Amino acid sequence: MVTVVSGTKSFDDVFEEHWHKIFCITPSRDPPKCDPSVLEYFGVLSLTDIRSPDRKLWYIYYSKQPEVDETLNRIFHKYGKKNMCEIFRKHTFSGVGLRARVKAYFYDKKWHVKGNILEAPAKTSCNSDQMLKMITDLYNEERRMLYGFLCMKHNGIRKHFY
Known part of the structure; x- marks a missing residue:
């Protein structure tokens, strides 16, 4: 495999x-x-503000697999489907944890973070491709942390039994 x-x-x-x-x-x-109802998904949507198109906005969301379509429909209804484009969606161990990590990361970079909206500073040249790379790096870091935790637990168990 x-x-x-x-x-x-x-x-x-x-x-x-x-x-x-x-x-x-x-x-x-x-x-x-596997039971698809327990899988959580984390995603990022690129958002275009029609009143000021020079603003760079992204919407982050998470939900369980059966609720993804309902969540996206609710977001599209609120902001308009033609103003949004999905750039990232992956399954994750904890959507809440990854959302908190993403918000903290961008808050530390001096971005405007309010609720689920991330806004790049006005003079930033950030685009959706760069945003996708940053989110993917954070996602992979989360996976490496989980892997490290499992290895640590395994080594602890192995010491007791071998």
């Missing part, structure tokens, strides 16, 4: 491989069976 892309494995593949090694589980040929 490991996919090799241009000679390197993706983080997800390496993560899964280590799970199997840590817990001595042989990989299954069957697709994983």
Whole structure:
């Protein structure tokens, strides 16, 4: 099940491989069976303010998988569907935790953070591609922290049993 892309494995593949090694589980040929109602998704929408198009705005959201469409419809109804474009959506361990991390990161960069809206300062040349890179880096950092926590717990258990 490991996919090799241009000679390197993706983080997800390496993560899964280590799970199997840590817990001595042989990989299954069957697709994983998981309950989609417990998966949380975190996403970012690029928002265009028609009254002042030079403002750079993004809307962050999170919800469980069955509620994603309902959440997006509610956001589109509030801000207008033609004024928004989704640039990022990934499943995450905790949508609330990732949202807090993203808000803190941009608040520290002196951005205007109010509720779920992120606004770049007026003289910033930030665009959706740069925003996507920053959000992806924060998402990967969150995943690495989870991986580090699991490795730490495994090493602690291994000391007691081996």
